[in-house]
Amino acid sequence: MLYLVPSPLSQKTPKLPVLAADLPKVQQCKVWLVENAKPARAALSHFNMPVAIRDLGIFEIAQLDAEQRKKFIEQSKAGEPIAIMSDAGCPGVADPGAEIVALAHKLACPVYPLVGPSSILLALMGSGLNGQNFRFYGYPPLEPAQRDTWIKQTEKESKAQKCTQIVIETPFRNEKLIEALLKQLSSDTLLCVAWDLTGDEQHIHTQTVEQWKKQPPSPGKAPCLFLWLAS
Structure with missing residues (x-):
């Protein structure tokens, strides 16, 4: 076995x-x-x-x-x-x-x-976003211009298909990805950021991009899941 x-x-x-x-x-x-x-x-x-x-x-x-x-x-x-x-x-x-x-x-x-924790599914479960139609991409493009274009494209797909988009990022690039998401996504798109899943400092929070801009998430260098669903 x-x-x-x-x-x-x-x-x-x-x-x-x-x-x-x-x-x-x-x-x-x-x-x-x-x-x-x-x-x-x-x-x-x-x-x-x-x-x-x-x-x-x-x-x-x-x-x-x-x-x-x-x-x-x-x-x-x-x-x-x-x-x-x-x-x-x-x-x-x-x-x-x-x-x-x-x-x-x-x-x-x-x-x-064996049954055990999946960060992708735990983040999706806790996000309140569409769990009937979702896509996990892995890592976003590394080059900033390609990443920004990619974010806009995934948002269009999310809106057209009512699909939750899910990515992970290398922890030391968390801040750069958050900046890009808040800049490129529409103000009414829902964004969830989740980190330390199953841990004592577990954080799963979903808001509109407009709300996040008032106080951006600050996961530091913790492994994160990022999920968005266009309005």
């Missing part, structure tokens, strides 16, 4: 990200295919693993070639439980773990996603 194991979202006050009933499934896994090794080790400290974390096999997905990936899937098919974990939230969603899951399906290996 290939287990898809969620990891904590909040960096400040991380909490157990899986159901207590699923802990035995997590604890039996001695091989972990992860996005990055350092945050994976930090996440594993919350699972009360029966062996020392240093004794687990932790492999970064991006560093595995095609043969290595296939070998791990064959091991899992043969009866060895192997886990996939993202840096934060659900593996396979905005995460390279999807590549391993796709290979598992190709090689007829069973996959078992």
Whole structure:
């Protein structure tokens, strides 16, 4: 079985990200295919693993070639439980773990996603925006002129399709993206900014752009979700 194991979202006050009933499934896994090794080790400290974390096999997905990936899937098919974990939230969603899951399906290996937090869905749930029609883009364009044009285009699509638009951003660029959103979006467009989801300082707030301009959000360098819905 290939287990898809969620990891904590909040960096400040991380909490157990899986159901207590699923802990035995997590604890039996001695091989972990992860996005990055350092945050994976930090996440594993919350699972009360029966062996020392240093004794687990932790492999970064991006560093595995095609043969290595296939070998791990064959091991899992043969009866060895192997886990996939993202840096934060659900593996396979905005995460390279999807590549391993796709290979598992190709090689007829069973996959078992465990229940856990997804920052995308939590932000959408808490935003009050349209949860019937939404689109997650990942990161916005990096170059400012392209980003500004892109923001205006996504707003047009949001208005035409009644679609909630969702993005994430590298934390040190939060302020620049907020400035761009408040400048490029229409004054009556609803904008939600969410950070520290599931943490003790969780913040989810939706207002019109006009209201935000009076007091812009200030997440600092916390990982954020940004959602907007045109009027």
